Amino acid sequence: MKRREFISLLGGAAAGWPLVPTRAANRYGPGVTDTEIKLGQTMPYSGPASAFGAVGLTMTAYFSMINEQGGIRGRNLRLLSLDDGYSPPKAVEQIRRLVEQDQVFLIASPLGTPSNLAIRKYLNANKVPTVFAASGLATFGDRVNYPWTIGWLPTFEAEARIYTQYILQHAPNARIAIFYQNDDLGRDYVRGVQKELGEKAKSMLVAVQSYELSEPTVDSQIGILKASGADILINASTSKFAAQSIRVAHDIGWKPQQFLSYASASVAGVMVPAGPEKAEGLISSTYFKDPSDPQWAGDTEYRDYVAFMSRFRSGASTSDTFNLAGYLLGASLVKLIEQCGDDLTRENVMEQTLKLDVHIPMLLPGVKLHTSATDFYPIESLQLQRFDGKSSFTLFGEVMNASPQN
Structure with a gap:
């Protein structure tokens, strides 16, 4: 084959079927489409820590509000929130289902120290992000040994x-x-x-x-x-x-x-x-504005929170700080995903978790989500x-x- 003919064939391939996938063709991780971002989570809806289940219910409601407003860059958030009963073996079982069967993009704020410890090795081995694990153990900032996990709470x-x-x-x-x-x-x-x-x-x-x-x-x-x-x-x-x-x-x-x-x-x-x-x-x-504290009654962020609860969590207690935790975690995840733009790969999500510098409504004045290449703990003030x-x-x-x- 002559050199000119070979170059012509390459040009035809580039016009139709690229020999090397472009970045645009690979900007989505599992669970992401042009219209949806599928997230997974385990939560103790039953068992000795079932009061924490309010966190998952409110996160789900928060994403419903975001979807009603048009989603994130036109994509709806779909949260699959499964009960683990605050049982580590059950948490592992449910996480495997979310990753292997449901093909979720990431694991969003799974709650509980025992459960998070139980699922961490599996998720890191499979390079699935655990974003804002809801536990205060300092080990969830161990980026060296567990690069696919980041916590959220003060330790x-x-x-x-x-x-x-x-x-x-x-x-x-x-x-x-x-x-x-x-x-x-x-x-x-x-x-x-x-x-x-x-x-x-x-x-x-x-x-x-x-x-x-x-x-x-x-x-x-x-x-x-x-x-x-x-x-x-x-x-x-x-x-x-x-x-x-x-x-x-x-x-x-x-x-x-x-x-x-x-x-x-x-x-x-x-x-x-x-x-x-x-x-x-x-x-x-x-680290947040307690909704039961009367000093916040006239605060705009508090009023927005109450309005959200009235509309999307009707009948649930606005003074229950577990509901507020769900609101804060939901808002934090939305900010992170917005920061990812259209590069919705798992790798980019973890990269962006170390570039946070943002205020979340209902955090105390002076408290924000802040991370860096050397600081893996989003909230460090109390x-x-x-x-x-x-x-x-x-x-x-x-x-x-x-x-x-x-």
Whole structure:
């Protein structure tokens, strides 16, 4: 074949069937079309952490609102949100279904420390993004070993250190007890307290009690902690057990100053089941505008949130911070996908997770999603808040940095 004829054949191929796929032909990952972006998720709609199911329901509703407004660049968001019962084996089973059968684009904010740990290896091996895993473990910022996973929440260990700093400043002779879930979530809190106390842990940390998710009650653990003589309780428990422990402590006449994980600082999901009056004075922390706090009544972002709930989650509690968490996570995912433009590949999603610098409505003033090539933790700020024993938390102090790198 002559050289001129060979070049002519190449030109014909380029005009019809390209020898090398163009970028435009490969801009979509699995689950993405010109009209739809299919996302997957597991959520504890049943089991001991079922109160967190409100997060998934509200995220689904948020995407419905976005779709009604035209979607993202003309593409509707479709969220397949499956129940994992807060069970790691069930979470793995459901995730495999979402990836292998449903062919979702990414896994969107799966909730729970045990479940996220169980699914992480499989998803990274298959190069499927887990975007904004809803857990406060610092390990979900381990980009070196798990490059396809990124968290969203402030870390549990950093929150524990902030509580301990406050205790050392305001009650330097305190006797501290810790009640924690016997998994990585709870152990991160214990580690944070011990790190911040240092040598003082020998005298100040007087009792530590854990519970298993399978236990029906935690009466005995709370009784043991009371017997220790502790006057401060750091409560690192999830919703069902947080409500139980608050109620039991009050009913047996033990009234330590409690510091409760932000993960369980829900009026509707925890304080009401516990008995609001039994939680009076309890301290927690937050990174968002608590919808039960009257100071936000005239705030535009709060009013938009209430309007959204009224329209798309009619009958659900606007004061339930688990609903607000779903709203915030939904908004965060929308911002990320918008930032991807038309390059909706899994690789680009993970690239964009390290280029975030955006405010999400209902985050506290001064708090934003921010990441970089060296910072893998989107939210790193917290402010203390105190429960009034009725229906709301009140902020106090300054917004503090909760970076796991501190």
